[in-house]
Amino acid sequence: MVSMSEQEVFPGRRENRAIRDRKRKRKITIGVAAGVIVALLGGGATVWAVSNQPAPEIAPAKPKPKPTPTPEPTPTPEPVIEPAPPVYDVDTPSSISVVVNKQRSLNPIDWAPDDLVTPEGIPNVWGHPLRAEASAALQQMYQAASDAGVPFTITSGYRDYWLQKDIYDGLVAQGGVEFADQDTARPSHSEHQTGLAVDLFGAEGCQLSACFGETATGIWLRDNAYQFGYILRYHDGEQAIVGYTYEPWHFRYVGVEIATAMHDQDELNLETFLGLPPAPTN
Ligand SMILES: [Zn+2]
Structure with missing residues (x-):
């Protein structure tokens, strides 16, 4: 008896196996494809998620621990000294x-x-002296005024x-106390007794008159005297x-510091500048 192959013997079974094999392959193929798609989708989602996340903050570098400083001696704080307003001696003669x-x-x-000198090089009606410091300053002022064309x-x-006292008493005899007080100071109350005051006039005249203030000499002196330590005393x-x-x-000579400060502050009166009360009457 001729042996027959199993296929020949069981042709239906062979066919069934082939179908099964094809189905199995197809399942595998589908499974692999699905896996690839899932992987792609998942990977894409991951990429999408990453790209939409805020940029991760970069943690600041931790400061390096400082080396333990060598203890220094605590400096003694400088005492705060408030600049005191200048104190001027208004009492000492x-x-x-x-x-x-x-x-x-x-x-x-x-x-x-005790330091009176006669200013040099300045016309001087009565030859009156001044204190040395005031005299030296007046000489400088005279030079500047002469250079400006207004010698005095x-x-x-x-x-x-x-x-x-003689001047005051003479005026009292002439017109009474009220009249005298309007015209001159009582003895010991005159700035001329300090040796720091001077009366001036120029080529335009108006000697000891209010109109002197309108002359070129009077205007120059009013505007420039402070540079030499003088102030116009009675505005x-x-x-x-x-x-x-x-x-x-x-x-009146008060020194360049006071005269300049008064000028810069537009302060006319020595009493006000030095914080003294007004002195309208005797
Ligand atoms: Zn005077």
């Missing part, structure tokens, strides 16, 4: 900032400076107590404070 007015007299009443003449400088309209009517010829 020899102080260049002494203040004499109708309320304030020199003490002693017949005080006289000294009418009056230092007057001692007795001369001032127009300040009688309620300084006690005197306008005297555009009367200049």
Whole structure:
């Protein structure tokens, strides 16, 4: 008997196996394809998610631990010193900032400076001296005024107590106390007794008159005297404070520091600048 192959014997079974094999392959193929798609989708989703996440913050570098500093001795704090306002001596007769007015007299009443000199090179009607510092400053001012075309003449400088007493008493005899007080200071109350005050006039005239303030010399002195330490002492309209009517010829030496400060502050009156009360009357 001829042996027959199994296929021949069981042709139906062979066919069935082939179908099964094809189906199995197809399953595998489908499974692999699905796996690839899932992988792709999943991977894409991952990429999408990553690209939409905020940029990860970069943690700041941790500061390196500082080396333990060598303990230094605690510095003693500098004491805070408030700049005190300048204190000027307004009482001592020899102080260049002494203040004499109708309320304030020199003490002693017949005080006289010991450093009087006659200014050199300046026309001087009575030859009156001034204190050395005021005289030197006046000489500089005279040079500057001459250079500006407005040289001046000294009418009056230092007057001692007795001369001032003679002037005042003469005016009282002439017109009474009220009349005298309007025109001149009582003895020991005159700035001329300090040796720091000077009366000036120029080529235009107006000697000891209010019109001197309108002359070129008067205007130059009013505007420039501070540079040499002088101030116009009795301005127009300040009688309620300084006690005197306008005297555009009367200049007082107070030193460049005070004179410049008053100029820079537009301060007209020495009393106000130094914090002293007004002195309208005796
Ligand atoms: Zn005067």
